[in-house]
Amino acid sequence: MSLKNLLKNERVAFILEDLEKRYPNPPIPLDHKDPYTLLVAVLLSAQCTDERVNQVTPKLWQLADNPFDMALKDVEDIQAIIRPCGLSPQKSKAIKRLSEILVTEHNGVVPEDMALLETLPGVGHKTAGVVMAQAFGVPSFPVDTHIHRLAQRWGLTNGKNVEQTEKDLKRLFPKERWNDLHLQIIYYGREFCTARGCHGLVCPICTTCYPNRKHPKVIKKP
Known part of the structure; x- marks a missing residue:
């Protein structure tokens, strides 16, 4: 039967x-210390394993771990570090540009708003949802x-x-x-x-x- x-x-x-x-x-699989480092880590995880991202981000945070510092870095320097994550040309440009936008439009603070997050370069619906859930505790x-x-x-x-x-x-x-x-x-x-x-x-x-x-x-x- x-x-x-x-x-x-x-x-x-x-x-x-x-x-x-x-x-x-x-546990949250991506190592981070605040909403900004989580946002960048999630962006890097596109078509890349969390393990690889966690191997790369410590060196990236040494370069810059906040939007004010990251906005001043050269794209080439960012790309050299994140290359193992794949899609590094696009991701490095997105990291620099979103950092600039956070500084100029949001006082360096990651917005706790799904729609605003989705307007940032390299941040799609899934990435925004992860940040809302894991950084801000908003049901997503x-x-x-x-x-x-x-x-x-x-x-x-x-x-x-x-x-x-x-x-x-x-x-x-x-x-x-x-x-x-x-x-x-x-x-x-x-x-x-x-x-x-x-x-x-x-x-x-x-x-x-x-x-x-x-x-x-x-x-x-x-």
Whole structure:
């Protein structure tokens, strides 16, 4: 006798409970000391691992760890340090320019405002969401490609794009859990439900939610 696949509300309840047990106090993976250094670290993490960013940022903070000092540095000097993170020409220009804007328009303070953050060079919706959640504690649910993948495997979204996935997850999960869930799902994906290691058939959450699943879950890429 085969087990039944869980209904969506059952999946949501199980995922909340399971992730809270596994990662009760999920740490912020990017090393930082204030909203500005977090903003730059998140910008650097685009198409780069958090581990690599954490290896690079100590040297970058030696060059400049605040917008006033960073705005005065040459793009070439910034790029030389962040090159291991990839996309260094674009990222170095963005770091210098956003630092200049923070100084001239925000008195050197990272704005606690999603819309204003998204106007800064190199800062997209996901980056702004991470800063709002992790620097300011404002409920946010930034969705990257990894969360997008797991949300599809767990039947929580139809997977059209990361924007739709974010809306679906915000609808399903309580607002007070969004910030922790964002991190918990990332940590779970790295440990159990990797891009090539699960396909919806192997990890504890996938097999509990879909015990009858016989074929790999085809993921719609954003």
